Amino acid sequence: MRLVVDLNRCQGYAQCAFLAHDVFTMHGDEALLYNPQADAGQREQLRRAAAACPVQAILVEGLDETAGAHPAHGEEASRGR
């Protein structure tokens, strides 16, 4: 699953690093590092992390293959490919 974080929006709340620590890590106090391609086994963690981001900065492709309408990025559609 591909993902990207809009680091202009990111304000280092670290919810993602808490909820999906295999994908997101804090680097220093505020900077975020993430793995841009997560394994399918991390889907549930990623879904929680994207939903919990207070500034909705995380866009994940193929997060919820069945929902279609409003998965990742909060308000943004991510229908997979």
Add this chain to the structure above:
Amino acid sequence: MDGDRQLEWLRREGRIVIVGASLAGLRAAETLREEGFAGSLTLIGDEPYEPYDRPPLSKQVLLGKAAADRTALPRRRDPDAQWRLGVAATGLDMAARRVQLADGDEVAYDRLLIATGVRPRPWPNQSEAELDGVFVLRTRDEAARLHSRLAQGPRRVLVIGAGFTGSEIASACRERGIAVTVAERAAAPLVGALGGVIGDVAAQMQREQGVDLRCGVMVTSLEGDSAGRVRSAHLSDGAAVEADIVVVSLGATRNTEWLARSGLGAGPRGIACDAGCRAFDIRGIVTDDVFVAGDVARSPHPLFGYQFLSLEHWGNAVSQAEIAAHNMVSAGADRRPHMWVPAFWSSQFGVNIKSVGVPSMGEEILISQGALAERRFTGVYGYQGRVIGAVTFDNARWLPFYQRQIESTAPFPPPFPTLDMRSDGQRPLPADFPDPSVPTHGPTVTLGGYSPADRRMVFTPGR
């Protein structure tokens, strides 16, 4: 055919071609489909890869925390496009509305979006640039090669240029325990984008982390061994640096050569366009079927005196692509201006650096929160009595507030006391930007006049 019917036809069965298959190209393609464009869509890219994200290449990829071939960008939706990857566009015939490709093919369009971005400025001496171990960092392949060489444990890396990319590379090297020398022509790192006050902080940060930082010097030549591997560099102060990897990080140049004879207003400083992303032709007349987005575009910003801004910013590429795509399939009255407030980030030496507005326009800077010595602060830039930009080091949550200050042309210095204001915040200091008439490695924001065909912007190694 009147305008409305023509637009309806375009939206239903027109042909849109996007040249440039990176962040801006992809987001534009997705937006066109979201806007209901049902015609044919072609994306042309000179790299063989589908669109990928670049910021991780100088950060987690060099740290070995993500692989260079795994930064492909997520899709917001299927752009339902024909992809022509691995083939560069070589020419544009505006009268016939055709794009020429390197493989001899031609692609016809009704609307064209140019998003060809920038490429790194190469080391000016070609035979030295070809030495084994000399790198630039822009593409996924370059990041993969540099990462693999760093993993072999070089004795020393020399980074030429201490802008954001150069500083991030130096940071990754130190984190991997690799000895690194940074050579910068200006008096400090990051001065082109953030000025000397912040540059001093960046310099201290690098030295504390063990970077051998040399400022106010030029690299005059690179030297290889008999096997053609780079071995050392000579500096303008007479010193020599032994290094087995050299990363040339001297800023970027815009990919516009393929447009040289097209009649489009394209030059080394980018392609000028109006606030609605419509490109100007060489006469300065706006076109109605050629649009521009991303790093290669230069457009006037009402908030900054209608100066033409050329921004190598991730968020600008996304926002401008969305506006361009919307305007490509919209009638005049429904078109929107691109009025994104410039913003960028960097992370280096464990510090999160973020900025909004146009700091390089700033005459003065006030540390409104935190303290420079703690590497945790907010700096506000003032220009003619108003707030024009802000930078934070590990203080990003304040930026949205300062963005609103910039948008509302709030007075500078701020007339209110701020939370966590220290002695640094009592009075503004000169922001200390270098004299713009003296060339540097190039700031990430360049401001310029009206002549896109002007060829005077040439990188000149100093004396």
